[in-house]
Amino acid sequence: MRQSRLSSPPCFLELFDSSDEEEQPPYHLQRWRQIQRHRLIDERLSLSPEIRGFYARQIIEKLNQFLPIVKDLTVSGYWPCKGEPDLRPWLKSLHRGAGRAALPVVVAKNKPLDFRAWRDGDPLERGVWNILHPAQGSDVLPDVIIAPLVGFDTSGYRLGYGGGYFDRTLAALENRPVIVGVGYGESKLRTIHPQAYDIPMDVVITQTEILTFDR
């Protein structure tokens, strides 16, 4: 009998980069998350700009309620894209309470984010997906990270744009900042089927509710 009939079929797995093999969720879950992302982004983009603006103002009211700005508090926000609630008016107001605003910067694909101090009027440049971030300025370590949500679940897990940037960033930080997820109530899911690398949030704020999760 020829050897080839007894041996296992060839396995080419070693040809793939397995450096973060453990971090990869099963393929069907990746597909499910992508379908949810597309659905949730399409849904929020179908809301009129007026409704989104109204929701953003309600979210800002809740942020002020939950997070009174104390002196020297550094808060990372985001430059809105794809229909995310626009919290820039709130971010701009932080320094009035002697707080500081920062914005996330994708420095390299699949690497943790940097956070750069930002004040209204600072020069900006375009990064990944043309999202604006401060062109220069010092890197800071936020006390609070406002994480924009594509989706969230009832245990406080976040669905973002699929780059894994926030999870990588939090995994690399020694002192964990407070994570406040922000999005529309319509993006609530029963579960995002969290994986070992998904880091849950402390709070989720939508136009209708403030959900806190005890860790």
Ligand SMILES: Nc1nc2c(c(=O)[nH]1)N(C=O)[C@@H](CNc1ccc(C(=O)N[C@@H](CCC(=O)O)C(=O)O)cc1)CN2
């Ligand atoms: N306004 C805003 N700024 C932000 C974020 C955010 O969520 N919102 N981020 C929060 O993290 C970072 C950018 N996040 C990104 C996440 C994924 C991809 C991306 O290229 N996604 C791939 C799909 C990946 C996959 O499914 O495998 C793509 O669309 O092709 C780009 C940026 C930093 N800045």
Ligand SMILES: Nc1ncnc2c1ncn2[C@@H]1O[C@H](COP(=O)(O)OP(=O)(O)OP(=O)(O)O)[C@@H](O)[C@H]1O
């Ligand atoms: N700590 C980590 N180390 C290495 N890879 C990670 C880590 N966290 C997440 N990833 C990888 O990132 C990929 C995308 O993760 P996930 O689907 O949770 O993205 P997301 O939270 O929606 O994206 P984002 O934070 O960029 O908005 C995962 O398939 C996983 O392989």
